[in-house]
Amino acid sequence: MAVRLGAAELTDGEWAALVEHLHDRPAEERRHAFDLRLPAGDAEVLLPLLGLPGAAPLLRLVRATSTTEAVRQDRDAILAAVRQAGVDGARRLLGLCPSESVSAALGWNRAAVSKRVKHNALAGIAAFGLLPLAEGETVLDRYLALREVAKRGPKLGPNRRHSHAAAVAVALDHLAQVSDFPDAERLEWDCEARIATEAPDDWQVGDYTVALRLAGAEPLVTISKAGKQLKSVPPAVRADPRYSEVRDHQERLRDQSRRMRSGLLERLVATGGTLAPGELARLRSLPAGAVLLPALIWQDQGGTIGLLDQVDLDGPVTVVHPFVLYERGLLAHWQGEIVRLQIRQSVKQAFRELYLLSPTERDAVDVSRRFAGHTVDGKVSGELLSGRGWSTHGQDAEHQATRPVTTEITAALVCDLPGYFGGGEVVVGELRFLAAGAVVPLADVPPVAFSEVMRDLDLVVSVAGVDR
Known part of the structure; x- marks a missing residue:
C-alpha cells in the first residue's frame, strides 16, 4: 500500500502537507519518502529535506541514465550539475540513486567499470569512455583499449554484436569529450595518426639491425646483419625488450589497415560515400590510407571519374559505386583499366557484384x-x-x-x-x-x-x- 500510494499523483495541497509532515520526521523516514516518490518523477522536491538543495539538476541527469544500455552523456552537463550539488552532495545523492555513468565521469568507480567492460556490459563500456584519464594514461592508451574491446564484438551473437559496436562508439564519443576533441571522428583520426607516426626508430642489437618497414599497407619487422636481411629472428633480438614493443606497434598498424579496409572503405564503396578535402588529406596521411585510397575509383564535384590522381581534390570527392559506372556506360572500361594497370583493390569496387531491378x-x-x-x-x-x-x-x-x-x-x-x-x-x-x-x-x-x-x-x- 505504501508503494502504491507513495507513487500516486499528488495535488499541490497534498504536496505541501507531505513536506510539512516530513519536516519533523526522522532522516530514515524522509529517505523512504524520497524513494517512494522516485517512480512518480517528482522526488527532487524532497531534496532540501535531505540536505541536498542544489542537487535537483544532478538527480534529473541520474534518472535519465540507463543501467543496461549505452547512452551518450554530456560530460560538461554532468560536471556542471556536480558543481551545483557540491562534491559531498553529489556523493550523497549517488548513494541514494546510483549512476554508473555519472560516477564514471567523476572517476569514482574506475575499478567497477573496468570489471564491467571485461564482461562486455554495454553501459559499462560507455562509462569506460567517461572515466578521467588516470595518472600516466594517455588518450591513445584509452583509444587502443577501446579498440581491443571492439575486437570482441564479432565473437558475440548476431544482434549483440551490433549493440556492442554501438556501445564502443558511445565510449569513443565520451573519450572525445574527456580529451577535448570536437567529436569522436576527430579523436579517431588523431589517434590513428599517432599510431602511424610513433613507429620506433631502427636500433642495433649487437650486429643486428631491427627496423619496422611498410610493404604497401602491410607493416613488416625486418632484421638484417651486415646489410643482408634475415629470414628468422635471432635469439638475441627476440630477448631484447624493444623487440616486443616493435611487434606491438606492427600489430597496431595491421589493425589500422584492417579497420580501414573492412570499415571505412567498405562503407564508402557500398554507399557511394563522399569525403571532404580535409578528411581525405587526413586519411591519406595514414600509411594504410596512402596505399589503399589511390586504388579506388573516384568522382569529383565536376563529375569527372578517375583514380585519385586524375580527379579534382580541391572539393569533395565521392567513391564511385559500380552502378554509377554501369549507368554511365563505363563499367567495362574501368574493369579493363584496373586489370591493365594491375591495380589491386582491397575492397571490391570495379568488379563488385551488381544487382539491377529485374x-x-x-x-x-x-x-x-x-x-x-x-x-x-x-x-x-x-x-x-x-x-x-x-x-x-x-x-x-x-x-x-x-x-x-x-x-x-x-x-x-x-x-x-x-x-x-x-x-x-x-x-x-x-x-x-x-x-x-x-x-x-x-x-x-x-x-x-x-x-x-x-x-x-x-x-x-x-x-x-x-x-x-
Whole structure:
C-alpha cells in the first residue's frame, strides 16, 4: 500500500502537507519518502529535506541514465550539475540513486567499470569512455583499449554484436569529450595518426639491425646483419625488450589497415560515400590510407571519374559505386583499366557484384522473391547477415531480418525459421523495403541500396545454402 500510494499523483495541497509532515520526521523516514516518490518523477522536491538543495539538476541527469544500455552523456552537463550539488552532495545523492555513468565521469568507480567492460556490459563500456584519464594514461592508451574491446564484438551473437559496436562508439564519443576533441571522428583520426607516426626508430642489437618497414599497407619487422636481411629472428633480438614493443606497434598498424579496409572503405564503396578535402588529406596521411585510397575509383564535384590522381581534390570527392559506372556506360572500361594497370583493390569496387531491378520485380511492384524458397543454415546465415549490418528477429516478428539502407528506408526480409536464427534451417522468403511503416515500391528504392541488399542475400544463399 505504501508503494502504491507513495507513487500516486499528488495535488499541490497534498504536496505541501507531505513536506510539512516530513519536516519533523526522522532522516530514515524522509529517505523512504524520497524513494517512494522516485517512480512518480517528482522526488527532487524532497531534496532540501535531505540536505541536498542544489542537487535537483544532478538527480534529473541520474534518472535519465540507463543501467543496461549505452547512452551518450554530456560530460560538461554532468560536471556542471556536480558543481551545483557540491562534491559531498553529489556523493550523497549517488548513494541514494546510483549512476554508473555519472560516477564514471567523476572517476569514482574506475575499478567497477573496468570489471564491467571485461564482461562486455554495454553501459559499462560507455562509462569506460567517461572515466578521467588516470595518472600516466594517455588518450591513445584509452583509444587502443577501446579498440581491443571492439575486437570482441564479432565473437558475440548476431544482434549483440551490433549493440556492442554501438556501445564502443558511445565510449569513443565520451573519450572525445574527456580529451577535448570536437567529436569522436576527430579523436579517431588523431589517434590513428599517432599510431602511424610513433613507429620506433631502427636500433642495433649487437650486429643486428631491427627496423619496422611498410610493404604497401602491410607493416613488416625486418632484421638484417651486415646489410643482408634475415629470414628468422635471432635469439638475441627476440630477448631484447624493444623487440616486443616493435611487434606491438606492427600489430597496431595491421589493425589500422584492417579497420580501414573492412570499415571505412567498405562503407564508402557500398554507399557511394563522399569525403571532404580535409578528411581525405587526413586519411591519406595514414600509411594504410596512402596505399589503399589511390586504388579506388573516384568522382569529383565536376563529375569527372578517375583514380585519385586524375580527379579534382580541391572539393569533395565521392567513391564511385559500380552502378554509377554501369549507368554511365563505363563499367567495362574501368574493369579493363584496373586489370591493365594491375591495380589491386582491397575492397571490391570495379568488379563488385551488381544487382539491377529485374522485369519480374518491376511487375511485382513492391516485393522481391528473387531469393525466396532457398534453404540456408540458420546459424551461418545469421552471422553473415549480422556482419553486414542486419538485425535478426524471431519467428513471431513481422520480419525476421531488417537493415537500414538509407536514413528513411529499411530492408525487411521474411523467413520461415524454427524460433530464431541459429535454431535450425531457415527458408528465405519475400523481401520488401519500408519507410515510416509503409511499403516502398522497388522502383523507388535507390539503385545502389537495392544492389547492396541483393548482394547481402546472394552471399547468404551462396555461402549458407543447404539446398539439395
